[in-house]
Every structure is written in C-alpha cells, then in structure tokens.
Amino acid sequence: xxxxxxxxxxxxxxxxxxxxxxxxxxxxxxxxxxxxxxxxxxxxxxxxxxxxxxxxxxxxxxxxxxxxxxxxxxxxxxxxxxxxxx
Numbered sequence: 001x002x003x004x005x006x007x008x009x010x011x012x013x014x015x016x017x018x019x020x021x022x023x024x025x026x027x028x029x030x031x032x033x034x035x036x037x038x039x040x041x042x043x044x045x046x047x048x049x050x051x052x053x054x055x056x057x058x059x060x061x062x063x064x065x066x067x068x069x070x071x072x073x074x075x076x077x078x079x080x081x082x083x084x085x086x
Contacts, residue, residue, distance in 0.1 A: 004074035005050050005058075007039050013062050013070075028057025042074075 014024050025035040030053060037048040050058070050071070058070055 027061045
C-alpha cells in the first residue's frame with residue numbers, strides 16, 4: 001500500500017484560494033516540479049507519490065481539511081507498479 005493524493009480535492013482547494021501551482025508549491029514547501037509530478041496520472045513515467053514533506057506541507061496549508069479528504073491508501077499491486085512487487 002502507498003499513500004496517494006486526492007488530486008481533485010487538492011485542485012479544488014487550490015482554486016478556492018486562487019493559488020497557482022507555483023504559489024501552492026511554495027506554501028507546502030516543495031518544488032513546482034515535485035507538485036507537478038504528484039498531480040500526474042499514476043501510470044505516467046514521471047509520476048511520484050507524495051512524500052513526508054509534501055504531506056505535511058499540504059496539511060499545514062489546508063488546516064481545515066482532514067487528512068482523509070486529501071490522501072488515501074492505494075494498492076501497489078495494480079497498474080504500473082505491479083512489476084515493482086515481483
């Protein structure tokens with residue numbers, strides 16, 4: 001299992017505050033490219049799961065939102081990650 005980002009929820013929160021990706025990345029303490037990679041589809045070769053800094057930054061930037069609204073557990077044994085488990 002891996003922790004995945006609820007991209008739709010994050011983008012909804014971002015849009016409510018009228019933050020660009022550059023502004024959001026700055027507020028959560030990651031690079032803009034790191035944010036971009038976390039928002040990609042999981043089967044994209046540049047996709048990257050959110051790490052500790054990313055998760056903590058998102059929770060700090062949106063304190064009114066629960067952890068479960070933005071992140072969820074993802075099954076590693078599906079899609080592009082299937083070969084990693086062999």
